[in-house]
Amino acid sequence: MIEQLDLAALEAELKTVADVRKPDATDSDSWSVGGITPSLVCTPGDSESLGEALAICDRAGAAVVPWGGGTQQGLGSPLERADVALVTTQLDRLIEHEPGDMTVTAQAGMTLSALQATLGEHGQWLPLDPPLLPGATLGGALATDVSGPRRLKEGGLRDLVIGTRAANVDGRISRAGGKVVKNVTGYDINKLHVGALGTLGVLVEVSFKVAPLPPSDRTWYCTFDDPRNAGLALSKLLWLPVSFAALDLVNASAAEGLGLSLEGASWALLARATGFGPAVERQLSEFRDATRGRQGSHTTAVNEQQAKETWTSYLEESAKRRWSPGRLTCRFALPSAELGPVAAAIAEVGGAAGKPRIWGHGTGALFWSAEVPSEGRSQIVDRLRGAAHGSGGRLVVENRGGDRGELDVWGPGEPSYRYMRAIKRQYDPRGTLNPGRFVDGI
Amino acid sequence: MKPSRFVQELIEIVGERNVLWDDYDLRLYEYDGSVDRALPQAVVLPETAEQVAEIVRLCARASVPYTARGGGTGLSGGSIPVAGGVLITLVKMNRVLEVDLDSLRAVVEPGLVNLQLSEAVSGHGLYYVPDPSSQKACTIGGNVGENSGGPHTLLYGVTTNHVLGVEAVMPDGELVEFGAKALDLPGYDLTGAFVGSEGTLGIATKVTVRLVPLPEDIRTLLAVFDSVEDASATVSEVIGKGIIPAAIEMMDQLALQAVEASVHAGYPEDAAAVLLIEVDGLSDGLDEQAEAIREIADAHHARSVRIAQDAKERELLWSGRKGAFGAIGRISPEYYVVDGVVPRTKLPEVLKAIAAVGRQYDLPIANVFHAGDGNLHPLVLFDAAIPGELERTKVAGAEIMRICIRAGGVLSGEHGIGVEKRELMGELFTDYDMEVMLRLKAALDPEGLANPGKIFPTPGRCVEVPRKPLAGIGW
Numbered sequence A: 001m002i003e004q005l006d007l008a009a010l011e012a013e014l015k016t017v018a019d020v021r022k023p024d025a026t027d028s029d030s031w032s033v034g035g036i037t038p039s040l041v042c043t044p045g046d047s048e049s050l051g052e053a054l055a056i057c058d059r060a061g062a063a064v065v066p067w068g069g070g071t072q073q074g075l076g077s078p079l080e081r082a083d084v085a086l087v088t089t090q091l092d093r094l095i096e097h098e099p100g101d102m103t104v105t106a107q108a109g110m111t112l113s114a115l116q117a118t119l120g121e122h123g124q125w126l127p128l129d130p131p132l133l134p135g136a137t138l139g140g141a142l143a144t145d146v147s148g149p150r151r152l153k154e155g156g157l158r159d160l161v162i163g164t165r166a167a168n169v170d171g172r173i174s175r176a177g178g179k180v181v182k183n184v185t186g187y188d189i190n191k192l193h194v195g196a197l198g199t200l201g202v203l204v205e206v207s208f209k210v211a212p213l214p215p216s217d218r219t220w221y222c223t224f225d226d227p228r229n230a231g232l233a234l235s236k237l238l239w240l241p242v243s244f245a246a247l248d249l250v251n252a253s254a255a256e257g258l259g260l261s262l263e264g265a266s267w268a269l270l271a272r273a274t275g276f277g278p279a280v281e282r283q284l285s286e287f288r289d290a291t292r293g294r295q296g297s298h299t300t301a302v303n304e305q306q307a308k309e310t311w312t313s314y315l316e317e318s319a320k321r322r323w324s325p326g327r328l329t330c331r332f333a334l335p336s337a338e339l340g341p342v343a344a345a346i347a348e349v350g351g352a353a354g355k356p357r358i359w360g361h362g363t364g365a366l367f368w369s370a371e372v373p374s375e376g377r378s379q380i381v382d383r384l385r386g387a388a389h390g391s392g393g394r395l396v397v398e399n400r401g402g403d404r405g406e407l408d409v410w411g412p413g414e415p416s417y418r419y420m421r422a423i424k425r426q427y428d429p430r431g432t433l434n435p436g437r438f439v440d441g442i
Numbered sequence B: 001m002k003p004s005r006f007v008q009e010l011i012e013i014v015g016e017r018n019v020l021w022d023d024y025d026l027r028l029y030e031y032d033g034s035v036d037r038a039l040p041q042a043v044v045l046p047e048t049a050e051q052v053a054e055i056v057r058l059c060a061r062a063s064v065p066y067t068a069r070g071g072g073t074g075l076s077g078g079s080i081p082v083a084g085g086v087l088i089t090l091v092k093m094n095r096v097l098e099v100d101l102d103s104l105r106a107v108v109e110p111g112l113v114n115l116q117l118s119e120a121v122s123g124h125g126l127y128y129v130p131d132p133s134s135q136k137a138c139t140i141g142g143n144v145g146e147n148s149g150g151p152h153t154l155l156y157g158v159t160t161n162h163v164l165g166v167e168a169v170m171p172d173g174e175l176v177e178f179g180a181k182a183l184d185l186p187g188y189d190l191t192g193a194f195v196g197s198e199g200t201l202g203i204a205t206k207v208t209v210r211l212v213p214l215p216e217d218i219r220t221l222l223a224v225f226d227s228v229e230d231a232s233a234t235v236s237e238v239i240g241k242g243i244i245p246a247a248i249e250m251m252d253q254l255a256l257q258a259v260e261a262s263v264h265a266g267y268p269e270d271a272a273a274v275l276l277i278e279v280d281g282l283s284d285g286l287d288e289q290a291e292a293i294r295e296i297a298d299a300h301h302a303r304s305v306r307i308a309q310d311a312k313e314r315e316l317l318w319s320g321r322k323g324a325f326g327a328i329g330r331i332s333p334e335y336y337v338v339d340g341v342v343p344r345t346k347l348p349e350v351l352k353a354i355a356a357v358g359r360q361y362d363l364p365i366a367n368v369f370h371a372g373d374g375n376l377h378p379l380v381l382f383d384a385a386i387p388g389e390l391e392r393t394k395v396a397g398a399e400i401m402r403i404c405i406r407a408g409g410v411l412s413g414e415h416g417i418g419v420e421k422r423e424l425m426g427e428l429f430t431d432y433d434m435e436v437m438l439r440l441k442a443a444l445d446p447e448g449l450a451n452p453g454k455i456f457p458t459p460g461r462c463v464e465v466p467r468k469p470l471a472g473i474g475w
Helices: A007-015 A047-060 A112-120 A138-144 A189-193 A227-239 A277-292 A304-323 A336-346 A374-390 A417-427 B005-014 B023-027 B049-062 B114-124 B140-146 B190-194 B228-240 B253-262 B286-299 B311-322 B324-331 B344-361 B389-406 B422-428 B431-444
Strands: A019-021 A040-043 A064-067 A084-087 A094-098 A103-107 A161-167 A173-177 A202-209 A216-224 A246-251 A267-275 A299-302 A327-333 A357-361 A365-371 A394-399 B042-044 B066-069 B086-089 B096-100 B105-108 B163-169 B175-179 B203-210 B217-225 B247-252 B273-281 B304-307 B334-337 B365-370 B378-382
Touching: A007 A019, A007 A040, A007 A047, A047 A064, A047 A084, A047 A161, A047 A173, A047 A202, A064 A202, A094 A112, A103 A112, A112 A138, A138 A202, A161 A189, A173 A189, A173 B431, A189 B190, A189 B431, A216 A227, A216 A277, A216 A304, A227 A246, A227 A267, A227 A277, A227 A336, A246 A336, A267 A277, A267 A304, A277 A299, A299 A304, A304 A327, A304 A357, A304 A365, A304 A394, A327 A374, A336 A357, A336 A365, A336 A374, A374 A394, A417 B431, B005 B042, B005 B049, B023 B042, B049 B066, B049 B086, B049 B163, B049 B175, B049 B203, B066 B140, B096 B114, B105 B114, B114 B140, B140 B203, B163 B190, B175 B190, B175 B203, B217 B228, B217 B286, B217 B311, B228 B247, B228 B273, B228 B286, B228 B344, B247 B253, B247 B311, B253 B273, B253 B311, B253 B324, B253 B365, B273 B286, B273 B311, B286 B304, B311 B324, B324 B334, B324 B365, B324 B378, B334 B389, B344 B365, B344 B389, B378 B389, B389 B422, B422 B431
Parallel strands: A040 A084, A064 A084, B042 B086, B066 B086
Antiparallel strands: A019 A040, A094 A103, A103 A202, A161 A173, A161 A202, A216 A267, A216 A299, A246 A267, A246 A357, A327 A365, A327 A394, A357 A365, B096 B105, B105 B203, B163 B175, B163 B203, B217 B273, B217 B304, B247 B273, B247 B365, B334 B378, B365 B378
16 A cells, blocks of 8 residues: 555546646645645546546545535544545536425535525525535535534534435445435435545535525524523523524624624623514514523624624634634534533633634534644643533534644544444545544544 | 253343243234234343343354344334344333433433323423324334334424434444434444434444424414315425425325224315314414415315314314324225325325326225325225235335336335335435445444345345244254
8 A cells, every 4th residue: 555656647547537737836725735735636527527536546546635615624634645636616516406395406516605596596595504615515515514503493414415426436426315305215325424524435416405595584692791601591592492593602702893792791692583573573582581581681682784794704704713724723512501611611721822712503513713822732622622521522623723733633532433444444445535534543 | 842042041131031932922023013024033122231232242143133123113124023033122121311401302212112202301391303103102212223204304304303322232242322412523423324224233222312392382274175286286385485384294085084984083075185284383473374374275276274273173183194094994904004205396296196006906095194295105905815915005015116216206204115115225226326325234234133134125036035044053
């Protein structure tokens, strides 16, 4: 396996099936994956040639980095090798959208924003509001299992994906799931690809459930001095038969630039309600009652135009913090009741180095982000991870901020990882896809 | 008769009272809710996860296949031990281990009956959403195996959307946890891959589920139509208008007549179809939603639309739907429930094609199904005492499946493939698609002892799977 890769031969062979070039001085940075730049950029024109290109790389022993919009290539541990960026952006067609079925099928290289624009013309959307930079593709979103505040009501990608077609390392395309919303027909291979960082295959086509755009959409927020009280209000609201579209906890730093006035308070709980008018109004009163009972000081309604901007800039800012150089950004996966206590426990971590921005969703996803000099990072990650594990959760480092490898991105091993390795061996025996990037060295 | 050495080893693990091995007892376990049957060579009823692990390790050492079973209500033969071996029945592991009211999760054992979970948390204003019609008898472990659905999964999703973690005994005999109360742990979503794998990747011994607040209020409507097309068009338009009801159930004329003969739910027997539609949530605006649905139904020539005025009337309207299968049982000696899914907009043409199948094979077919998500349940009425009728029924069922496939649908929405439809898998998926699925099986169960003979076509396509005496075990 350690044989020297014959790049020239590989390039020549790839050229028989796809467009191939070397990153040049002008754009080599944009192809960097944690400091490693693939030698070749291969852009197939259709699914079949993408499969062939993948098989060529696999036979040659070349490491492949599946590449959609390239907006989240900072995720994961540093790659062991990166020879070919396999780009899906030519696979950008909408395959099928039957509004009456509320399902859609598109090629994996289609951007999320293009899909939303198409669905929007029919009063529908893929109910997903992830913190992604422009250019992010459907395949990339699925491979990174990215979600946002509205997962609370609408579900995440594991709930929304109903079918996939994937190129396997042997070059062939396989299908799983279907185009219907309810399905128990064979193994749910779709779910294996969600969040797998492209380590099992390269998605070429995806089918989703979609949702109607809600007729009414309102936002309020309430300020808190102690995030634990905000967390209690959040738990209370989740327990009521009131299905909020989003309940987000943000600290004052994370609230900056969102057009909210915290009036000196350190935290805010944002609530978004979508649906039919009367129910949405009722949700406001439930929010007011629950926050008042938990030492929330001000409940403020955000007017509709402003609310739209607030959520848009919130997601844009989250996306930037996830990827801006020099920042350390970590994602906690927590039981929802732990959001408040963990937010309180980590509010001062890294305080001296730079004010952390902390934001979290009612689903139990919580983010901590700060500019931290490289020498202090490992200890900070350890402290944050300690808080996560102490609450029955886990922590993943999303933005290593230029670190080249001393940070433990995924955390300690788990007994289940050996089954994951067994799965990886079946789907990618030579370790061609994103080697070393996933948990446990997968 | 003395127990064999293998049975003695099982007895050492779980105690004498938890092993069944004589012919009379085994015969009680040769069938489930489907039409297939096969005898196990032993039945064990473990009481702990550690016992399950020891049983699986014993089977692995002796190369004996094993099949997990819950309430035995499955409709595709998922718990039928087609290759013989040990049937591991999990009904004694039926405790609610934890209710986490703060994070809205419950941790339960696999043998817990579905409805008992909802009953255990209803005092806290919560419930467990997936509600298969067999919910009084089926178990959470079985629901995990088959990714069960139910009438109320249109808005809230099926089992896979509500199971967030699993502790399982893997085919290597190890007890391992996937997932948790929290979402999105690092690593592959093995919980997601495990749900709906029909017991072929391991045996769940603990399940972490999502609990959901009970709706504050409910409106139930019964809309009566003179044509199936109008009923179907109503379904599409309700959803197209952005109203996603908690349930939309359809019943056709034959089903209505059977129901009225037994349940007296007040359904008109001369109608072509009725829709039972339920919206739930906050009481605010619910009447407006029900009214909007009534208008849509009226626009599609509904003969009448009735909105239940109280809980009693709601129950009456549902009693017809819930008693439908039983009612069919009164008008026909036997019936075969087919489970298929098609895109919602294809319902009218698919229902027409199914009716044609009934005429072609001279078998009455009633339809009672989840119209909102396109999940059909044609009930083929037959009498096994008439020579050739069971065979004809199975052929008609396969024909209905092909209609679903041609309409862009799939082979099962909530019953699974099991034994019943494994030979049809090749008509929906290519050999290569299935080879890729089986890589997952090869990774987790390389010896192939976990519930063999399910989901995937058998090489050579033999109808009767011979029960080979297993060498060296001495049953």
